[in-house]
Amino acid sequence: MSKNGCVKSERHVLLTRYLAGNPFLTDEDLAQVLGVSIQTIRLDRAELDIPEMRERVKKMARGAYRNLRSIESTEIVGELVTLEVGREGLSILTVTEEMTLRKTKVLDGRYLFAQANSLAVSLIDADVVLTGTAKTSFKRPVFRNEKVVARALITRKKGNKYMVRVSSHVRDELVFQGKFLVFDLSEEVNRLENSP
Amino acid sequence: MSKNGCVKSERHVLLTRYLAGNPFLTDEDLAQVLGVSIQTIRLDRAELDIPEMRERVKKMARGAYRNLRSIESTEIVGELVTLEVGREGLSILTVTEEMTLRKTKVLDGRYLFAQANSLAVSLIDADVVLTGTAKTSFKRPVFRNEKVVARALITRKKGNKYMVRVSSHVRDELVFQGKFLVFDLSEEVNRLENSP
Numbered sequence: 524m525s526k527n528g529c530v531k532s533e534r535h536v537l538l539t540r541y542l543a544g545n546p547f548l549t550d551e552d553l554a555q556v557l558g559v560s561i562q563t564i565r566l567d568r569a570e571l572d573i574p575e576m577r578e579r580v581k582k583m584a585r586g587a588y589r590n591l592r593s594i595e596s597t598e599i600v601g602e603l604v605t606l607e608v609g610r611e612g613l614s615i616l617t618v619t620e621e622m623t624l625r626k627t628k629v630l631d632g633r634y635l636f637a638q639a640n641s642l643a644v645s646l647i648d649a650d651v652v653l654t655g656t657a658k659t660s661f662k663r664p665v666f667r668n669e670k671v672v673a674r675a676l677i678t679r680k681k682g683n684k685y686m687v688r689v690s691s692h693v694r695d696e697l698v699f700q701g702k703f704l705v706f707d708l709s710e711e712v713n714r715l716e717n718s719p
Numbered sequence: 720m721s722k723n724g725c726v727k728s729e730r731h732v733l734l735t736r737y738l739a740g741n742p743f744l745t746d747e748d749l750a751q752v753l754g755v756s757i758q759t760i761r762l763d764r765a766e767l768d769i770p771e772m773r774e775r776v777k778k779m780a781r782g783a784y785r786n787l788r789s790i791e792s793t794e795i796v797g798e799l800v801t802l803e804v805g806r807e808g809l810s811i812l813t814v815t816e817e818m819t820l821r822k823t824k825v826l827d828g829r830y831l832f833a834q835a836n837s838l839a840v841s842l843i844d845a846d847v848v849l850t851g852t853a854k855t856s857f858k859r860p861v862f863r864n865e866k867v868v869a870r871a872l873i874t875r876k877k878g879n880k881y882m883v884r885v886s887s888h889v890r891d892e893l894v895f896q897g898k899f900l901v902f903d904l905s906e907e908v909n910r911l912e913n914s915p
Contacts, residue, residue, distance in 0.1 A: 595821045600829070625791045627904075632836055632850045633796070637829035653860060654828045660852045 531567070534559065538567055546583060547672070549576050580604055580615075587612070593652035594644050600637040601673065608648045609677065614638060616671040623667055630665035635691060635699040642675040643687035649707040655684070659701040669693045683707040727763070730755065734763055742779065743811075743868070745772045776800055776811075783808070789848040790840050796833040797869065804844045805873065810834060812867040819863055826861035831887060831895040838871040839883035845903040851880070855897040865889045879903040 529537070534557055541548055541556065548556075550564045557564070568575065574582070580602075587606040588596045596603070601616035616638045618630050636659060644652050665671060671691050679686040683706055691699035725733070730753055737744055737752065744752075746760045753760070764771065770778065776798075783802040784792045792799070797812035812834045814826050832855060840848050861867060867887050875882040879902055887895035 593822065598820060598827065624794060626789065627847055627849065629849060631794065631833075632853075633829060633833035636832045636836075636853075637827075640828055640832075651823055653823065653825060654857050656854075656856045657828075657832075658852075658854050661850050664849060 529557070534563075535567060535571055538564070539571065539573075542573065542579075546579050547576060591645055593647045593649055594641060599641045599645060600634060601642070601671070603642075603645065606645060608646060610646065611674065611676045612642050612646055613672065613674050614642050616673070618665055618667050618669050618671065620667050627664070628666060630667075630669075630671075632661055635659075635661065635665070635671065636701070638671065638673050639675065639689035639691060639699065639701045640703060642673050643689055643701075643703040643705055646675055646677055646687055647685055647705055647707055649709045651708040651712045653706050653708055655704045655706050657701055657703045659699065661699055662697045665693055665698050671698060673699075683710065725753070730759075731763060731767055734760070735767065735769075738769065738775075742775050743772060787841055789843045789845055790837060795837045795841060796830060797838070797867070799838075799841065802841060804842060806842065807870065807872045808838050808842055809871075810838050810869050812869070814861055814863050814865050814867065816863050823860070824862060826863075826865075826867075828857055831855075831857065831861070831867065832897070834867065834869050835871065835885035835887060835895065835897045836899060838869050839885055839897075839899040839901055842871055842873055842883055843881055843901055843903055845905045847904040847908045849902050849904055851900045851902050853897055853899045855895065857895055858893045861889060861894050867894060869895070879906065 537557060538553060541553065550561050553564045554561045584602060584604050587603045590606045590608050592608060599614065601614035604613045604615055606612040616634065622630055622634050624631050640654055640657065644654065671693055673689055673691040675687050675689040677685050678688050685705050685707070687703045687705055689701040689703065690697060733753060734749060737749065746757050749760045750757045779800050780798060783799040786802045786804050788804060795810065797810035800809045800811055802808040812830065818826055818830050820827050835855070836850055836853065840850065867889055869885055869887040871883050871885040873881050874884050881901050881903070883899045883901055885897040885899065886893060
């Protein structure tokens with residue numbers, strides 16, 4: 524145990540609190556924050572019955588995909604991690620070489636757009652949802668093997684229109700921002716289908 | 720020959736003029752406009768040594784792809800038809816079922832974005848070009864088998880920044896509009912590579 528480490532019971536409280544705030548913290552991250560070895564963190568997790576990061580995310584993701592209504596799971600770009608329909612969601616895109624432009628080795632902007640757009644649509648609690656407008660800003664180039672964490676939030680609703688804001692980060696750096704105006708067209712489609 | 724058809728020499732002049740204005744007119748389109756049969760149009764083309772639409776477009780496309788500098792040909796979404804680097808370009812995307820969303824049968828917006836974005840980048844006469852911001856508007860849903868014709872035009876240049884406007888149509892209907900601010904970063908990259 525490092526000198527900086529606190530006693531086990533305190534550490535267990537802190538560890539649980541940190542993971543509730545950010546389930547993506549790895550054992551390495553936790554060891555650094557709490558000033559103990561990675562082995563100590565592993566033992567703590569075992570005692571607290573907390574699975575490792577990969578397992579935690581997988582478990583959250585299974586729940587997230589079950590909540591989907593407006594879009595098919597295969598149409599989500601990136602991995603959906605959390606989804607609270609009507610409110611907010613989060614997905615992670617791991618950049619592979621095929622997604623990068625050959626000349627610049629930079630992630631093709633269409634993937635950042637598609638990750639954000641598909642996440643924005645997934646937030647809407649309706650069967651027929653389409654994007655109306657999107658204002659997007661590419662803040663810094665993203666490279667192979669980086670993980671892009673996109674967070675989307677419904678910030679306004681007026682009738683059948685929703686404003687969804689998406690911010691995408693690589694670690695703590697903002698790489699993309701978008702404002703998507705999405706429409707719930709379910710009623711319109713119903714009306715068309717039931718009209719003579 | 721239809722009663723509405725004009726005499727052959729006049730027709731040849733008109734046909735040549737129409738095709739100069741819009742090389743995508745099919746024999747069916749031309750027959751309708753000129754009030755003659757499709758067979759007549761084919762004979763006219765043969766006499767004037769004008770290949771059929773598909774061939775005309777292919778020929779233009781070969782030239783267009785040769786002009787590419789800022790992006791690889793495989794990274795262009797849609798088929799590049801004309802490209803005048805530093806000025807304007809045109810591409811056509813034929814919507815296949817895989818590109819449509821399963822719930823709504825509508826073309827996934829990411830394809831319209833990617834067609835427009837890749838075309839915008841292709842206009843810039845530089846080796847390192849990245850998109851900074853994009854304001855996009857999805858005007859009407861696009862469906863399977865429709866052909867989306869995107870036209871991009873550089874409307875402003877300031878230093879290493881270019882404003883590119885893209886309008887995408889299915890026949891005469893506007894389906895997408897976008898304003899892309901793209902950056903030529905070649906100098907910056909050169910400076911970084913040559914700095915000690």
